Amino acid sequence: xxxxxxxxxxxLNKNFNRIRELGLESHVSELNTYGFTVVxxxxxxxxxxxxxxxxxxxxxxxxxxxxxxxxxxxGEFGEYKAQPQSDGQxxxxxxxxxxxxxxxxxxxxxxxxxxxxxxxxxxxLSSLTSFVKWKGERQGLGLHSDSPPDRxxxxxxxxxxxxxAYCLTDYTLDNGAIAMVPGSHRYCRQxxxxxGEKNAVPVEAEAGSLIAWHGNTWHGxxxxxxxxxxxxxxxxxxxxxxxxxxxxxxxxxxEMLDRNPTEFARLVAADDHMGWDERGPDYARSHKYLPExxxxxxxxxxxxxxxxxxxxxxxxxxx
Numbered sequence: 001x002x003x004x005x006x007x008x009x010x011x012l013n014k015n016f017n018r019i020r021e022l023g024l025e026s027h028v029s030e031l032n033t034y035g036f037t038v039v040x041x042x043x044x045x046x047x048x049x050x051x052x053x054x055x056x057x058x059x060x061x062x063x064x065x066x067x068x069x070x071x072x073x074x075g076e077f078g079e080y081k082a083q084p085q086s087d088g089q090x091x092x093x094x095x096x097x098x099x100x101x102x103x104x105x106x107x108x109x110x111x112x113x114x115x116x117x118x119x120x121x122x123x124x125l126s127s128l129t130s131f132v133k134w135k136g137e138r139q140g141l142g143l144h145s146d147s148p149p150d151r152x153x154x155x156x157x158x159x160x161x162x163x164x165a166y167c168l169t170d171y172t173l174d175n176g177a178i179a180m181v182p183g184s185h186r187y188c189r190q191x192x193x194x195x196g197e198k199n200a201v202p203v204e205a206e207a208g209s210l211i212a213w214h215g216n217t218w219h220g221x222x223x224x225x226x227x228x229x230x231x232x233x234x235x236x237x238x239x240x241x242x243x244x245x246x247x248x249x250x251x252x253x254x255e256m257l258d259r260n261p262t263e264f265a266r267l268v269a270a271d272d273h274m275g276w277d278e279r280g281p282d283y284a285r286s287h288k289y290l291p292e293x294x295x296x297x298x299x300x301x302x303x304x305x306x307x308x309x310x311x312x313x314x315x316x317x318x319x
Contacts, residue, residue, distance in 0.1 A: 035185030035217035041208030054168040074134040088136020095128040118162040126238040127245035133230040141220035155188045161215035161238045168231035176224030177202040184218035265289035
């Protein structure tokens, strides 16, 4: 039997086939079993892109702090005031709007396919940030889940949010690796203070790797004990019914939309008519950025509908 083209699973077939084409089957299994996975650099992006996005992050560090950042030296906060800031760490926010290289990144086939799998095709970009980290003190691992709880305090078993860190430097235990509690995505709740730290493991990965995880997975970070920077680009996604952390829907430019495929428009909610002003909703937004296959299906449905109405009219006239 051949899988990947069932009529009853048309919404899932494309992602299923992309997982196979990209050789991500084992990573999907790891996501299901352990709640996270590490994709090696050769499955993520070429060396040229890796160097480009890393240099861009370093440039933005300088632009926002006024301080020249180098990979082998510790950072400084300088003029940068955005919160939160902790000993040896700050976050660069709103990277999507900072440089076109980040538009390419959120459409990266490996990143997009894994997030698409976790979120059943209902994802939108919530925030695109960089955790800039250097040697500093840290109390505990800061374990938490990224998922917002339901009203009863529980987390849904499905991945209402999903996250991924593109490692721009090596991740080791001493270098301040992400801490994960394997299997914790199945608990469907936030950890209690101090809970899970004994079971947390360092997610060690070479520069260029992609660490992706289920929204429920308990995670945090180990302290960085070495000099130099630990850099990433963190791509946080949420379900389309949830509020995003960063504002994209009405702030992405038409130029950005024009130079990218429809998947980009959906990621930034350019196809969402909600959030209107005194002019009311613009329902055309939803259709404008539909995938071409979906537009084709709508045209075919309308054609058949028109034919049925014409036949009905002919029968009425003949009778």
